[in-house]
Amino acid sequence: xxxxxxxxxxxxxxxxxxxxxxxxxxxxxxxxxxxxxxxxxxxxxxxxxxxxxxxxxxxxxxxxxxxxxxxxxxxxxxxxxxxxxxxxxxxxxxxxxxxxxxxxxxxxxxxxxxxxxxxxxxxxxxxxx
Amino acid sequence: xxxxxxxxxxxxxxxxxxxxxxxxxxxxxxxxxxxxxxxxxxxxxxxxxxxxxxxxxxxxxxxxxxxxxxxxxxxxxxxxxxxxxxxxxxxxxxxxxxxxxxxxxxxxxxxxxxxxxxxxxxxxxxxxxxxxxxxxxxxxxxxxxxxxxxxxxxxxxxxxxxxxxxxxxxxxxxxxxxxxxxxxxxxxxxxxxxxxxxxxxxxxxxxxxxxxxxxxxxxxxxxxxxxxxxxxxxxxxxxxxxxxxxxxxxxxxxxxxxxxxxxxxxxxxxxxxxxxxxxxxxxxxxxxxxxxxxxxxxxxxxxxxxxxxxxxxxxxxxxxxxxxxxxxxxxxxxxxxxxxxxxxxxxxxxxxxxxxxxxxxxxxxxxxxxxxxxxxxxxxxxxxxxxxxxxxxxxxxxxxxxxxxxxxxxxxxxxxxxxxxxxxxxxxxxxxxxxxxxxxxxxxxxxxxxxxxxxxxxxxxxxxxxxxxxxxxxxxxxxxxxxxxxxxxxxxxxxxxxxxxxxxxxxxxxxxxxxxxxxxxxxxxxxxxxxxxxxxxxxxxxxxxxxxxxxxxxxxxxxxxxxxxxxxxxxxxxxxxxxxxxxxxxxxxxxxxxxxxxxxxxxxxxxxxxxxxxxxxxxxxxxxxxxxxxxxxxxxxxxxxxxxxxxxxxxxxxxxxxxxxxxxxxxxxxxxxxxxxxxxxxxxxxxxxxxxxxxxxxxxxxxxxxxxxxxxxxxxxxxxxxxxxxxxxxxxxxxxxxxxxxxxxxxxxxxxxxxxxxxxxxxxxxxxxxxxxxxxxxxxxxxxxxxxxxxxxxxxxxxxxxxxxxxxxxxxxxxxxxxxxxxxxxxxxxxxxxxx
Numbered sequence: 001x002x003x004x005x006x007x008x009x010x011x012x013x014x015x016x017x018x019x020x021x022x023x024x025x026x027x028x029x030x031x032x033x034x035x036x037x038x039x040x041x042x043x044x045x046x047x048x049x050x051x052x053x054x055x056x057x058x059x060x061x062x063x064x065x066x067x068x069x070x071x072x073x074x075x076x077x078x079x080x081x082x083x084x085x086x087x088x089x090x091x092x093x094x095x096x097x098x099x100x101x102x103x104x105x106x107x108x109x110x111x112x113x114x115x116x117x118x119x120x121x122x123x124x125x126x127x128x129x
Numbered sequence: 130x131x132x133x134x135x136x137x138x139x140x141x142x143x144x145x146x147x148x149x150x151x152x153x154x155x156x157x158x159x160x161x162x163x164x165x166x167x168x169x170x171x172x173x174x175x176x177x178x179x180x181x182x183x184x185x186x187x188x189x190x191x192x193x194x195x196x197x198x199x200x201x202x203x204x205x206x207x208x209x210x211x212x213x214x215x216x217x218x219x220x221x222x223x224x225x226x227x228x229x230x231x232x233x234x235x236x237x238x239x240x241x242x243x244x245x246x247x248x249x250x251x252x253x254x255x256x257x258x259x260x261x262x263x264x265x266x267x268x269x270x271x272x273x274x275x276x277x278x279x280x281x282x283x284x285x286x287x288x289x290x291x292x293x294x295x296x297x298x299x300x301x302x303x304x305x306x307x308x309x310x311x312x313x314x315x316x317x318x319x320x321x322x323x324x325x326x327x328x329x330x331x332x333x334x335x336x337x338x339x340x341x342x343x344x345x346x347x348x349x350x351x352x353x354x355x356x357x358x359x360x361x362x363x364x365x366x367x368x369x370x371x372x373x374x375x376x377x378x379x380x381x382x383x384x385x386x387x388x389x390x391x392x393x394x395x396x397x398x399x400x401x402x403x404x405x406x407x408x409x410x411x412x413x414x415x416x417x418x419x420x421x422x423x424x425x426x427x428x429x430x431x432x433x434x435x436x437x438x439x440x441x442x443x444x445x446x447x448x449x450x451x452x453x454x455x456x457x458x459x460x461x462x463x464x465x466x467x468x469x470x471x472x473x474x475x476x477x478x479x480x481x482x483x484x485x486x487x488x489x490x491x492x493x494x495x496x497x498x499x500x501x502x503x504x505x506x507x508x509x510x511x512x513x514x515x516x517x518x519x520x521x522x523x524x525x526x527x528x529x530x531x532x533x534x535x536x537x538x539x540x541x542x543x544x545x546x547x548x549x550x551x552x553x554x555x556x557x558x559x560x561x562x563x564x565x566x567x568x569x570x571x572x573x574x575x576x577x578x579x580x581x582x583x584x585x586x587x588x589x590x591x592x593x594x595x596x597x598x599x600x601x602x603x604x605x606x607x608x609x610x611x612x613x614x615x616x617x618x619x620x621x622x623x624x625x626x627x628x629x630x631x632x633x634x635x636x637x638x639x640x641x642x643x644x645x646x647x648x649x650x651x652x653x654x655x656x657x658x659x660x661x662x663x664x665x666x667x668x669x670x671x672x673x674x675x676x677x678x679x680x681x682x683x684x685x686x687x688x689x690x691x692x693x694x695x696x697x698x699x700x701x702x703x704x705x706x707x708x709x710x711x712x713x714x715x716x717x718x719x720x721x722x723x724x725x726x727x728x729x730x731x732x733x734x735x736x737x738x739x740x741x742x743x744x745x746x747x748x749x750x751x752x753x754x755x756x757x758x759x760x761x762x763x764x765x766x767x768x769x770x771x772x773x774x775x776x777x778x779x780x781x782x783x784x785x786x787x788x789x790x791x792x793x794x795x796x797x798x799x800x801x802x803x804x805x806x807x808x809x810x811x812x813x814x815x816x817x818x819x820x821x822x823x824x825x826x827x828x829x830x831x832x833x834x835x836x837x838x839x840x841x842x843x844x845x846x847x848x849x850x851x852x853x854x855x856x857x858x859x860x861x862x863x864x865x866x867x868x869x870x871x872x873x874x875x876x877x878x879x880x881x882x883x884x885x886x887x888x889x890x891x892x893x894x895x896x897x898x899x900x901x902x903x904x905x906x907x908x909x910x911x912x913x914x915x916x917x918x919x920x921x922x923x924x925x926x927x928x929x930x931x932x933x934x935x936x937x938x939x940x941x942x943x944x945x946x947x948x949x950x951x952x953x954x955x956x957x958x959x960x961x962x963x964x965x
Contacts, residue, residue: 015754015758017754017755017758017786017789017790018754018757018758018761020758020762020786021757021758021759021760021761021762021765021783021786021790022757022761024761024762024765024766024779024783025761025762025764025765025768027765028764028765028768028769029768059750059830059833059834060833061833061836084757085750086749086750086751086752086753086754086757086830087746087749087750087834106753107753107754107756107757108753108756108757108759108760108761109757109760109761110760110764111760111761111764111765111768
């Protein structure tokens with residue numbers, strides 16, 4: 001990813017208001033944002049365009065955050081994943097991180113912390129290149 | 130005595146026999162009974178015929194050379210007819226006899242018409258006088274079965290009437306030169322009429338009585354005896370009076386031979402036998418005298434007639450008196466036997482035990498009731514084994530005076546005595562004994578015994594009931610007063626007495642026996658006691674039948690703090706009406722109820738807190754979501770504002786979203802707060818569908834986490850129920866959480882929760898069901914799971930469903946569980962009353 005180019009961040013959350021708020025916040029932070037209402041919708045969209053980072057809600061109907069993570073792993077799609085959840089549980093955090101998440105953030109999300117996590121995730125993603 | 134010359138005026142008709150005349154008169158008697166004019170006419174005609182026939186017989190029995198008839202029956206026939214007929218019809222008989230009299234006499238003797246009329250008048254006067262006197266002194270004369278009746282009859286019909294009328298006729302005969310001898314005519318006529326009256330009139334009367342009874346058949350034995358009697362009498366009479374003197378040299382000695390026969394007749398057949406036999410004897414004797422046979426043949430015809438008639442009259446009188454005496458005795462014996470039979474029946478079958486005793490204390494007889502009571506048999510009692518003294522305790526001899534009547538205190542005025550009767554088996558039976566001595570007996574009497582066992586038993590039961598009643602009233606802690614229909618206090622227990630003594634209200638202190646409770650309450654109400662006024666109204670309602678039960682609860686501030694009292698007024702279930710007032714201190718009960726309610730509320734609150742605790746993660750998520758939106762939007766706005774050209778439209782949208790999310794978070798907090806609140810239970814109309822949706826909003830996140838989908842089938846009409854909304858939410862929350870947990874082991878695609886609401890019974894009842902797709906409930910557990918501390922879950926106290934059921938039942942509804950029928954899983958249903 002090149003500096004000055006707006007990075008594409010995918011926001012996956014079943015709640016529209018959350019999607020809209022996160023999209024606004026990330027837009028204001030100079031990110032390009034694509035929002036998805038479910039994990040299935042997100043996974044299908046990957047065939048068209050791959051985001052630079054995914055802000056993935058854990059608790060969603062259908063596929064939850066971990067399910068999406070597993071699907072990415074099984075499809076060998078390497079994307080930095082930031083799991084966000086209202087359930088701040090250490091067990092869940094460890095599971096998500098073990099599944100490859102670069103960050104596990106509890107809602108509500110502060111902009112600085114989310115942006116920092118995205119930056120860190122993308123640095124990790126860009127690092128080897 | 131009727132001479133031949135005056136036999137014509139007296140209607141001497143020679144026809145038929147005396148027996149035929151008597152039979153005819155008997156037949157005519159039955160017709161005389163006919164009440165109509167035709168019957169009277171027929172009867173009078175028959176009498177006239179009999180009159181003529183008898184006159185003929187009389188003419189036959191006239192002595193040659195002596196102008197008298199020994200047997201002159203027409204006057205007796207007419208007298209008997211008048212006695213049997215009503216006085217209003219007498220004139221018919223007298224008129225019809227006249228032609229018979231005038232028609233017959235010229236055929237017999239040629240006399241002047243004037244003389245015949247005198248004879249007719251004399252005969253009529255004889256019959257009329259006899260009838261009037263007998264009716265006056267012997268009303269309703271039909272029988273001569275009493276000595277007194279026979280004596281009166283003899284004096285009137287056999288003496289007074291013949292003497293008086295014969296004296297007048299004799300005087301008239303002398304005046305009209307019919308006869309030169311007044312005395313002979315008078316004596317002869319008197320005797321012949323007396324004989325006829327004494328014999329024929331009773332026969333006619335008895336014959337009429339026999340006809341009136343429907344002519345009952347004569348027994349063969351009697352008929353045979355009568356026949357034998359007639360044959361014997363005729364034989365002896367012929368031998369004594371009719372046979373030629375040459376054949377019966379002892380004819381004078383045989384004068385009394387027939388007397389044995391007529392005595393037999395009188396004894397055997399009574400008045401009928403006596404009169405009939407003497408009449409027959411008279412005819413035969415007259416026949417004998419006419420033929421100058423028998424013992425009564427004297428030197429002159431006149432002496433012969435007088436002797437014969439005197440003999441016949443005296444015989445008639447003697448036998449009539451004898452027969453009357455015998456009949457009277459027989460009648461008295463029959464009456465006595467009937468009376469004894471009646472009293473014997475009463476004695477034997479009387480329900481009251483009766484005993485007949487003797488002055489020495491022995492028992493003569495007793496009835497069945499006495500035997501049943503004592504257990505003794507007749508033999509044992511009447512043989513003297515058990516005397517009165519042995520039967521009664523204390524011994525009656527000591528209690529009563531020594532003479533027989535006083536021994537038992539038995540005189541009609543004495544009050545019965547209470548004693549114990551010692552039965553055969555030794556039982557002592559309380560009895561009341563009374564009685565009297567038989568009048569005129571030699572120390573015998575009767576005693577009746579009244580068994581007091583039942584009465585004593587009833588009295589003992591009544592006393593026991595009264596004692597029990599008093600004991601119950603005394604032992605009841607509540608204050609109880611019994612009022613009559615007017616409100617007057619009839620009875621009160623000890624607790625009531627203490628209450629009114631300790632009462633600080635002056636009017637209430639008068640609420641005791643004999644005082645009117647309504648007036649007491651009214652006085653207390655006038656003194657400012659509002660409760661007393663209300664209480665009086667309640668009491669009046671019950672006393673006047675408007676209510677059968679009223680209750681009143683009130684509190685008083687006392688030195689011990691606030692005390693609660695409950696007064697109940699119950700209608701007294703008896704015909705006279707009345708009421709029972711019960712006053713109870715229910716402070717402890719009230720406190721217990723309040724405490725129980727508080728504990729129930731606390732328990733319900735703990736139950737809610739526990740459920741909410743289980744859902745805390747879901748609630749945190751539900752709050753975090755809007756907070757995330759708010760925070761994100763706010764920070765986005767902060768980023769946008771510093772720009773030179775801030776995107777105001779975007780900022781406006783952001784602010785709208787912030788407001789909406791804030792409202793959402795606030796709603797969530799409100800729901801949680803209401804669920805955790807510990808306020809008083811308040812039942813009000815609540816829309817059940819709204820409650821369902823509220824609870825689903827609370828659990829949305831949890832349902833999401835558990836991958837449970839919801840199938841809502843809410844009644845579109847809306848279902849208002851009368852309930853406390855928080856408690857209703859608690860029940861629904863419990864059922865939804867339980868349903869989710871029941872489906873925890875199901876595949877993710879088989880976790881469906883179905884909630885249905887609908888109305889029942891025309892909208893009066895609302896039902897809500899929560900159905901899961903879990904493994905269902907064991908049949909044995911469908912009730913057990915509602916018991917406290919019973920749970921099928923790994924965690925939890927097992928109070929949730931118990932609390933839910935108590936909540937629903939407190940709302941007047943029902944909560945139960947069953948297995949789903951369409952698929953596997955359980956259904957929990959509850960009902961509640963619709964808010965009208």
